[in-house]
Amino acid sequence: MTTLAPYASHPDRSRGRLHPEPGGEMRGPRDMFQRDRDRIIHSIAFRRLRHKTQVFVSPDGDHFRVRLTHSLEVAQIGRTTARTLGLNEDLTEALCLAHDIGHPPFGHAGEDALEALLDDHGGFDHNAHTLRTLMLLESPYPLFRGLNLSWEMLEGLAKHNGPVDHPGWAMQEVDALFPLDLTSHASLEAQLAAIADDIAYDNHDIDDGLRAGLLSLDDLLTVPLVRRCWEGVRARYPDIPSDRLLRELVREQIGVMANDLIAATRANIAASGVETADDVRILGRTLVCFSPELAAQERELKRFMYASLYHHPSQLAAANRARVIVTDLFRAYQSNPRLLPEEWRNFCPAAEPQRSRHIADFIAGMTDRYAEKCHSDIFGELALS
Incomplete structure (x- = not known):
């Protein structure tokens, strides 16, 4: 079992839950x-x-x-x-x-x-x-x-x-x-969750973009962080074809970013003098982060991904179609709440803004395919052609 640092979040020091739960906090050894x-x-x-x-x-x-x-x-x-x-x-x-x-x-x-x-x-x-x-x-x-x-x-x-x-x-x-x-500010655990999200999507979106054919290795290598990691991969595997090394490139980048994060965060914590989780909250700045050098490189990678993948014409077309589906559904339910499922229809408020927020709650909970089905049920298949 890992020993928690004093500035970590300790479960026995939690501020608890909103509602007391009969039987105490333990249901099994958790x-x-x-x-x-x-x-x-x-x-x-x-x-x-x-x-x-x-x-x-x-x-x-x-x-x-x-x-x-x-x-x-x-x-x-x-x-x-x-x-x-x-x-x-x-x-x-x-x-x-x-x-x-x-x-x-x-x-x-x-x-x-x-x-x-x-x-x-x-x-x-x-x-x-x-x-x-x-x-x-x-x-x-x-x-x-x-x-x-x-x-x-x-x-x-x-x-x-x-x-x-x-x-x-x-x-x-x-x-x-x-x-x-x-x-x-939030706990160090929350700060870490935010930057783990960045590391994951920065790198796994590259993997998906390459798989979809919307990104090319040559274009990716114009990004300094990617080029540095690719050179490290090629040095280790000089005789392996490039197409066999693309996922190794993603793993390399995750490792480089995680190791930088760990080193920079340790230095930040040591310099800050925080001793408890509450010290972290009142410090007034984020402690879990990349080094300034890698942070700048990561921002450059993001700019590339927005220009080359997230704003790719095929992606923009799919996004426009998605906005049509959501907009059509919202307006249909707003004008005729009887289209809502019974459990949502029975509790649909008559007054605004509660009515629109209730409808948005229902739509926000939908999966992609359920939203597409609901749209097809109401408007038919040809409405999006």
Whole structure:
């Protein structure tokens, strides 16, 4: 068992859960954060990530990543890095597994559509919707709404990208229910989950982009970080054909980024003087990060990926189709709530903004393929041609 550093999140020092649970915190030999992780894994919202877009909308190939496989890869990077740094592996893993639960169908295209549709009703933000889903919408327990996750888990999901100085309506709602100290920094585990997400999608999106034929190795080698890692791979395997080394390139980059992260974070923690998790929260800056040199190289890689993959013409066409589906569904349900399934129709508010937010909750929970089916049921197959 890994010994936790003093500045890690310790389960026996947790601020607890919103709702007391009869029978105490233990159901089997699990602590607070282990139970959080297991509640995420067993949730319906987590299972739905299997059919939600990561990069490619409703991908034709079985080998492309979706939100579920992406979340598992983020968790692997986060968990092993947490162990090396003496942080809480279970809390880190739980945060990594849950961080994308609030994404609607079709990834960022679906989110953009819902944000525009809710513009007059407070907007839509996938991060806040993660908390809304886990605290209010998914309710498997008989005595309370939500999964009743620990304060540290909810705080980490709210603030893993930094303090929330201007929370939207959804974040305000959950914060009023269980105050999360939104203007402070989050735990080191939450900071690590955020950067593990970056490491995962920076590199695995390269793998998927190459597999789809939207990226070429020659173009990738114009990025200094990629070129440096490729030179290291070729030096180790000079006689292996290049097409056999592409996945080795991805592994090399993950290793380079993870090792830099570990070294830079250790130095930051030592220089900061933090001794407890609460010291981390009040410090006023992020401690888990890349070195300045690698951070600059990673930003350059992101710029390349946006220009070459995320904004590729085929991707933009798929995103436009996705926005049509989400927009059509929202307007159909808004004008005729009888189109909603019974369990959603029976609780659809009559007044705004609650009505539109309720409809957005339903759509945001859809998988890509369910959204496409609902659209086809209402509008027919030819509506998107």
